[in-house]
Amino acid sequence: MAVILTSEPINPWRELESMEGRILSLHGRCGARAVFVGSMRDSNEGQRVFAMELEHYPEMTRRYLHKLAESANQRWQLLESLIIHRYGRIQVDDCIVLVAVWSGQRGEAFAACRFLIEELKHRAPFWKKEQTESGPRWVERNTPAEP
């Protein structure tokens, strides 16, 4: 289980590749990997967005993400999980969050991955302040999970 909070740019594909290389216990046992990558779009709620400031509560956010990863690990049969979340100044197309799980089977992998990102969006202490075409604006709610 790895949980990383960083103000540096995230290359999710490199992180996944690095994980694959590092975790020897996956070999032969991992039949399923589920991955979510969230990145910044250039519009939200009808406004063009140029950049974003992503605030967090360091001690609480870190603690929450660790507990979240543990709860997924207890609920599903996972070989490994990874959560990486960015904070600070974010540009359009930057990766904001990477959630990945490694499991024996796809049912576990899909369910755990979905749980991690939905819970994170619902409860992890982060707040986004967008720089829009008409000035700065705090995001008040997340986009819904179901289309």
Next chain:
Amino acid sequence: MQVRVRFFASLREQVGVADREAELPAPATVRQAWAAATGDAPLPAHVLCAVNYEYVSPQEEVAEGDEVAFFPPVTGG
């Protein structure tokens, strides 16, 4: 007793302060910590509360030295 009170995001901008100490009688609740730290401002409807990095309700009791935090609905991910 003294508690540390922190405000985040748009709530910090509304209240006008990020971090302050509040003096409270014992026992006291999270709601009372809000009142002490904001000069009796009304507690907004959708505010989330935490004590020592765990989510709590406004009715939760606080102890000497606790860190109480107030913030708007979260928007990470």
